[in-house]
Amino acid sequence: MLPRVQLHVLILLVFSVVAVVALQRMRMPSSLGYLLVGALVGPHAFGLVPDVEHNRVLAEFGIVFLLFTIGLNFSLPQILAMRNLVFGLGTAQVGFTTIVVGVGAWLLGHAPETGFVIGAVVAQSSTTIISKQLIEQGEDQSRHGRLGVAMSVFQEITAVPFVVVIPVLGMASGSVAAPLGLALLKAGAAFVLVFLAGRWMLRPLFHEVAGRRSAELFTLTVLLVSLVAAAITQSLGLSMALGAFLAGMMLGETEFRHQIESTIRPIRDVLLGLFFVTIGMLLDVSALPEIWHLALAGAVAMLVAKAVLVFFIVHSAGVNRATAVRTGAVLAVGGEFGFALLAIALDSQVLASDVAQVVLMAVLFRMLIAPFLIRYNAAFASRLVRRPVLATNGVAHAGDAPPGQRGHVVICGYGRIGQNLARFLEVERIPFIALDMDPARVRDAHAAGMPVFYGDASERDILEAVGADHARLIVISHDDLGAARKVLQQVRASRWPVKVMVRTRDEAPLAELLELGATEVVAETVEASLMIAAHVLLMADVPTPRVLRRIRAAQANRYQHLHELYRSDEPALGEADQDPGQDRLHAVEVVAGSAALGQLLGALALGDCRLQALVRAGERMLHPSPGLKLEAGDTLVLFGTPDSLGKAEASLLARVASTEPESAPMREDTQ
Incomplete structure (x- = not known):
């Protein structure tokens, strides 16, 4: 009882x-x-609970x-x-x-x-x-x-x-x-x-x-x-x-x-x-x-x-x-x-x-x-x-709402990157509100008159308090991947019509974050490499418009070429958490007696791998013709998972009885 x-x-x-x-x-x-x-x-009805x-x-x-x-x-x-x-x-x-x-x-x-x-x-x-x-x-x-x-x-x-x-x-x-x-x-x-x-x-x-x-x-x-x-x-x-x-x-x-x-x-x-x-x-x-x-x-x-x-x-x-x-x-x-x-x-x-x-x-x-x-x-x-009145007065403009509460940007994390973002927004007179969990940082910024508040951005109540449901953009500027996932889940569960940009340390979680609802994912290390590449090209006297086109193309393709990296068997410092099954680049050299010798590029059985480039006599060809015949000493640059790369390499380098190349007709180069 x-x-x-x-x-x-x-x-x-x-x-x-x-x-x-x-x-x-x-x-x-x-x-x-x-x-x-x-x-x-x-007590005045069923009397189940006394007053x-x-x-x-x-x-x-x-x-x-x-x-x-x-x-x-x-x-x-x-x-x-x-x-x-x-x-x-x-x-x-x-x-x-x-x-x-x-x-x-x-x-x-x-x-x-x-x-x-x-x-x-x-x-x-x-x-x-x-x-x-x-x-x-x-x-x-x-x-x-x-x-x-x-x-x-x-x-x-x-x-x-x-x-x-x-x-x-x-x-x-x-x-x-x-x-x-x-x-x-x-x-x-x-x-x-x-x-x-x-x-x-x-x-x-x-x-x-x-x-x-x-x-x-x-x-x-x-x-x-x-x-x-x-x-x-x-x-x-x-x-x-x-x-x-x-x-x-x-x-x-x-x-x-x-x-x-x-x-x-x-x-x-x-x-x-x-x-x-x-x-x-x-x-x-x-x-x-x-x-x-x-x-x-x-x-x-x-x-x-x-x-x-x-x-x-x-x-x-x-x-x-x-x-x-x-x-x-x-x-x-x-x-x-x-x-x-x-x-x-x-x-x-x-x-x-x-x-x-x-x-x-x-x-x-x-x-x-x-x-x-x-x-x-x-x-x-x-x-x-005694006259018709519309049910609504229409949708108001963002400026009708109190400043900073509609059409603003919410910055989750007021560290180095968050502060730089705030400076650019301030110059452009775009209202913003920032959240951070470091009380000392919040105190200094708040004392300087910046709209920075102490709060956990992964909590829905906090996001609602800073008007995230009416914001034009949420920027997750910290590198806490777990907290970023929670913010995305809160935003999408609430069905707020707001864009979300996520900053990550590298490109590994890009697909996951996009699936969770991120509008854009910016990988810090990749963007840094793009910036370095841009400076290198400019210092190498490449015209500025061409440099911009290269960088924009890489970004538009979600850094596809930059994802294709050569991986070492032993991870370097800072890469201990890399996924051993992640897609990577791998070079395969065609040697005398291998099955690939004399074959056309378009006829190669690469399985799930993708041909990224061909190196011949020290010259790198990014878009080789499918009708190009392989020669001894050619190097194929393949992209795929470690398992698929292993299968493709085994198939390409398999020994054949005759080392003479098969006499297949040359097709015209489509380049």
């Missing part, structure tokens, strides 16, 4: 896997699956890591640089929605703090749902798509003050002015403390940790920093999520942010799933027959209020009516952060249990209905503005 806790974990895992798979097949957000799991297995305290504690860490990753994406300089948008449309949308919905709830008889919480919940939208569905519809680069995604992302920043305010509403017995002022002072103190720690401690700490090249140590450090920051704000009487957000914002300024986000994402997703399960456990399914009409009406009211308010805010900013309507439809979707605010409000006892049931179900209905608004936003706009 399994212990009770283990049984509960297994039940949650089984139901979660089934629910998430089912929701993803229907192209619905996974968070809805977790909510449904919580509602079904919780115990340790589940809530773990679920709270899901909110902590959610805010931590949000902070990573918005560093302080970035927020200041985008203050017009942050404090413009984003703040207006959150502020007006909270006020209008809150006043409406107050007029319906709810307490002011309850109305405030409901308004704050309605103000949130799901960036995940919005961005994913817009991409599927091909509208992610349309004007309403960019506006919707930008405003939903900035909601997450402007909503952070709610994390400070809502707990105060639950603690205040009279006027909230003094407790709120004290909370804001504490939040300011926490910001200063985390800011100073980020400036003086976090960057040196992560440089030291990254220098150890230990993924385990890096993960532990990320967990430590996020939880310490959360503990600091909690000790000040504030939310743990606020401290995590501040820590993430400070680390967002460093060159480690992409690797940190990739490291924390699996942990965050698992704990966030548990958070949604615990929220689902709060849903009283037995009360659904009594309150479903209130919840459905509330969901419709939330959708309409949010869409109308967004329309007026966007339209007043100078955007045309059709785009404003479509933006409102996009932003009407409910958001995961709204559930986080509900959880904080419930813990702070700001919401009564009966009101919480209606709001929870209303938000759930809203998340179920709203995706259809996004899918048919063009049809809604056509009806409201």
Whole structure:
């Protein structure tokens, strides 16, 4: 018999896997699956898993890591640089929605703090749902798509003050002015403390940790920093999520942010799933027959209020009516952060249990209905503005995206070759982002203002973070063949329409890398030999155009002639790993009495080998005529595998009874 806790974990895992798979097949957000799991297995339905305290504690860490990753994406300089948008449309949308919905709830008889919480919940939208569905519809680069995604992302920043305010509403017995002022002072103190720690401690700490090249140590450090920051704000009487957000914002300024986000994402997703399960456990399914009409009406009211308010805010900013309507439809979707605010409000006892049931179900209905608004936003706009509206606004140009995030070059490895590539790209004003695993190199380059970040390019999350899915080219400039294979597998598995160039030490893995999906493979030793050959030819007074033609021909043929090398029986220094079965060149001299003597080149039985040249009397003929008759002393240059070369040589040099050459007629030389 399994212990009770283990049984509960297994039940949650089984139901979660089934629910998430089912929701993803229907192209619905996974968070809805977790909510449904919580509602079904919780104490108000089947009662398979009790709503115990340790589940809530773990679920709270899901909110902590959610805010931590949000902070990573918005560093302080970035927020200041985008203050017009942050404090413009984003703040207006959150502020007006909270006020209008809150006043409406107050007029319906709810307490002011309850109305405030409901308004704050309605103000949130799901960036995940919005961005994913817009991409599927091909509208992610349309004007309403960019506006919707930008405003939903900035909601997450402007909503952070709610994390400070809502707990105060639950603690205040009279006027909230003094407790709120004290909370804001504490939040300011926490910001200063985390800011100073980020400036003086976090960057040196992560440089030291990254220098150890230990993924385990890096993960532990990320967990430590996020939880310490959360503990600091909690000790000040504030939310743990606020401290995590501040820590993430400070680390967002460093060159480690992409690797940190990739490291924390699996942990965050698992704990966030548990958070949604615990929220689902709060849903009283037995009360659904009594309150479903209130919840459905509330969901419709939330959708309409949010869409109308967004329309007026966007339209007043100078955007045309059709785009404003479509933006409102996009932003009407409910958001995961709204559930986080509900959880904080419930813990702070700001919401009564009966009101919480209606709001929870209303938000759930809203998340179920709203995706259809996004899918048919063009049809809604056509009806409201009374003119046809195209389903998409066309494909945007690369310049419409933020700099360095579309149409750029991703350089994997910022060593000698990567840095030289970056210089050429910089001169040509081609945007690029480089990734490297050497913290000292990344630190120096980042300090010099270069877009170089610490991260493992073989991880899909890292590639997505630097916009590899929208890049014009990925260059694998390091010589780690195993890592190059992983990058190619990630790119091709994701079906990103991006070219990939791979640098290798030599030409041995060329065929394998091309098969894995590389667009071009550049062998360092071969290119070096081409460069040396070019200089030699130029110094030998060969005309420059002819030299260029020779080099280009060799490159166009994928270095075919340069692959054809003479191999020694004992590998030289640095060639210990050469493939003994690899194709090679081999010279066979025709001697008196051999079977090949007097035969025509075109009639030779060479098997799988290929004739590359013929040497006669010291003269090398690269393209000898098939009608040329072999003479004693001729040397045949053959190309093939060691086995095929051995068979061909045995056939050519086989002894015959007569040493007189057969009198075959000479054919005309076709050269």
